[in-house]
Amino acid sequence: MRHSSRLGTATVTGTLLALLAACTGSSPAPGGDASKPLPKVTGNPPVTLDVFAPQGGEGSLRKNAFTKEIKEKFNITIRWQTTTYDANAAKEKRQISLASGDLPDAYLLIPWVDQFSQTELLKLSGQGIIQPLDQHIKQYGPNIRKAWEKEPAYKRMATAPDGHIYGMPQWNDCYHCTYSAKLWLNTTWLKKLGLEQPKTPAELRKVLRAFKNDDPNGNGKADEVPLSGTVTDSVINYLMGAYSYAPQGTTVNTNPTLVLRDGKAAVQANRDDWREGLRYIRSLYKEGLIDSGAFTQNNGALNRLGDNADAVRLGSITTQHIGQYMTVDDKNVRYKQYDAIPPLKGPDGTQYTNSYSPSFAGATFVLTSKATQTEQIQAIKMLDYLHSDKGRLDSYFGPDGWAEAKKGETGTSGKPATFRAVEAPANNEWGPLAQYNHTADYRTSQAFAKDSKSPDGYERLLHEATELYEPYAPKDLAFPYEETWIDPAKAQELATLQTNIGTFIQQSNVQFITGRKSLDADWDTYKADLEKLGLKQFLKLYQEAYDTSH
Missing domain, CATH: 3.40.190.10 (Periplasmic binding protein-like II)
Incomplete structure (x- = not known):
């Protein structure tokens, strides 16, 4: 079994600025009245939702066991518009769907494949292409609201500077x-x-x-x-x-x-x-x-x-x-x-490790203007179910992919486990499409073998290894990308600056290490070149975005 960096989580493949180049323009008023009450829908009227989503090569979302559960529970028939797990291809197909005007009712994405950036959300909501979710969640999202109460950072990450919710990000508190x-x-x-x-x-x-x-x-x-x-x-x-x-x-x-x-x-x-x-x-x-x-x-x-x-x-x-x-x-x-x-201690006592949020800013769930109000309400009920205790288990592992933990089984934190994964038929789960309320408490309550060096105890090994690093991560240096929203009018400029400055820094690091540049003779020139690339403006734009968002 190959363990990849997607071991039940996401990996950093680019978040905040990944799609900014396509998101220039002003930031007009949001599409739709976010405060207007929605109609009261009792029961689950039958709806058909066109949903755009990435699909793995070995499964079929249409025939998936959890898709059938959604049909039975909410009377939702999903017509899937699928792309692949290839990030470039998925991004291109999503952008084509937006530009063509032939919109799905909803997008359900995977952050390490492709998702909406914060800047896209601001732009598309202003154009009326996507719908604000404030009232949907207020009336039909009790589990989402409960998740936000337990994890206030989750709500902050989903909330634009104007106070509205234009899409839902995943929350996946992957410790390692x-x-x-x-x-x-x-x-x-x-x-x-x-x-x-x-x-x-x-x-x-x-x-x-x-x-x-x-x-x-x-x-x-x-x-x-x-x-x-x-x-x-x-x-x-x-x-x-x-x-x-x-x-x-x-x-x-x-x-x-x-x-x-x-x-x-x-x-x-x-x-x-x-x-x-x-x-x-x-x-x-x-x-x-x-x-x-x-x-x-x-x-x-x-x-x-x-x-x-x-x-x-x-x-x-x-x-x-x-x-x-x-x-x-x-x-x-x-x-x-x-x-x-553990991190090494330097000559002057410096001993750092870095940290970042494994939950990516932006949105993986978005409703479009194509969906009727009844379809929107049923879609939010579905999303809310992914935030519930049973829904997050059934969706990620599959209805037949988990069971209650046995007596004596423990999670990665050493506390008694509440559930364990079990062998299940193929095409049983939505997997990474569904990681919306995967809090630290939830993730560490999964049972794993006590021997951390065994394959079945591998997740425990990662938890124990990470405990060696956490104390050395400064709390006051990591930039809060996930809570910093970029003005669409400045997105193109900032994206260009980041590409130029970041590329120059990373290339120069390697050149200094390999000896192509001298850390003595070339350092001052390197710093001067950073300034010529627009470092002052780059920092100014990020400072403005941070100040506006906070």
């Missing part, structure tokens, strides 16, 4: 996703070589040297890779934490290292402590302790290294969880050699 910049180190090699767990940058260097030079895999070849990563799981995010805070951002190749410092938008990548972190990473790379492909290879290349049929070659890897790069099942036990190592 929140703190993703982990180092997984081969502790079997560590013990074989008689070394201690590294706690500082100097101690890690000593370990990596031994991994490179002392043949820990015992095959008589100098084929060990002391430390590796990928473009999406960069070694920078973990190693930088001993010197400076490395923000996760909402994108990879265009991450501008934006933070909120003392209430002001700022970037990290022009600071002296950032330069010192790059200097350390450069020294590791220069010694051959970091894989030469770590800054260019994709996930597939590292998968092949992690799962290679010969001797174990990976000494350590920076990734959210080890199952992203090697198989986790009963037949493949290699992953058991690796343990998460």
Whole structure:
């Protein structure tokens, strides 16, 4: 069983600015009267909803068991308009559906595939294309309101600066996703070589040297890779934490290292402590302790290294969880050699990890102007059901995919579990389409095997690993993208600035580390070039958006 970063959650594939280029224009009044009461609908009158949604390659939403449950419970017949899980194709097809005028009644999306950005919501509501949900939720969303009471941040994330709700985001409180910049180190090699767990940058260097030079895999070849990563799981995010805070951002190749410092938008990548972190990473790379492909290879290349049929070659890897790069099942036990190592403590005591919200700003559920009021009401009832205790289980696992926990079973937090996943027929669940009220309490109440190194206990392993990182995530630096709404009139400018500045920063990081640029001779020029790219205006626009949203 390959464990991916979509282990019941979402991964960061771009959120706030992913669709801004298509969302320019002013921000007129919302489409529809959000305060006007809806008619009272008793029972469940039969409706047919045209719903646009991504569909996995192995299932059929039309024949899905949970789709049948929705039909039986709410008298809703869903005519699915499907796209794929390919992000680019899904985004293009959704934009075509909006531009063509042939709208579905509702969109039901997956955030790590494609979703509506906050700016799109403002624009499309002003054009009357999508409907505000305020009154729908007030009259027909008791479970949504209950979820908001328990998680006020969920409501804040869904609420535009004008106080209206134009679409519903998913809420998926994935603990191990929140703190993703982990180092997984081969502790079997560590013990074989008689070394201690590294706690500082100097101690890690000593370990990596031994991994490179002392043949820990015992095959008589100098084929060990002391430390590796990928473009999406960069070694920078973990190693930088001993010197400076490395923000996760909402994108990879265009991450501008934006933070909120003392209430002001700022970037990290022009600071002296950032330069010192790059200097350390450069020294590791220069010694051959970091894989030469770590800054260019994709996930597939590292998968092949992690799962290679010969001797174990990976000494350590920076990734959210080890199952992203090697198989986790009963037949493949290699992953058991690796343990998460807490953030390193730098020379001046700096010890950071980054954090970000695993719930993405924007909306995955949207109602359009095509839907009649009765259809809108029934659609909201369906969404509200996904927020209920039974609805979130049936929708994510399938009606036959879960059972009550057995006596003595515990969740990842160690508390008694309330449910467990069970084997179920294929095409049983909506899965990631339905993660609307997956709170921390809910997620940690699923039963898992007590042995965290067993495949069935893997989620427990991730929870235990993440506990090593949470204490080192500063609460006052992460920029609140999920609660910062961009004015559609300024979206194109900001998107261009972020692309240019973020790309330049990420490319320069690699150039400094690999020696193509000098951290001494070229640093001042690098900072000056950042200013020429519009850094001041970039920060001004984000500051204005933050101030307006808060």
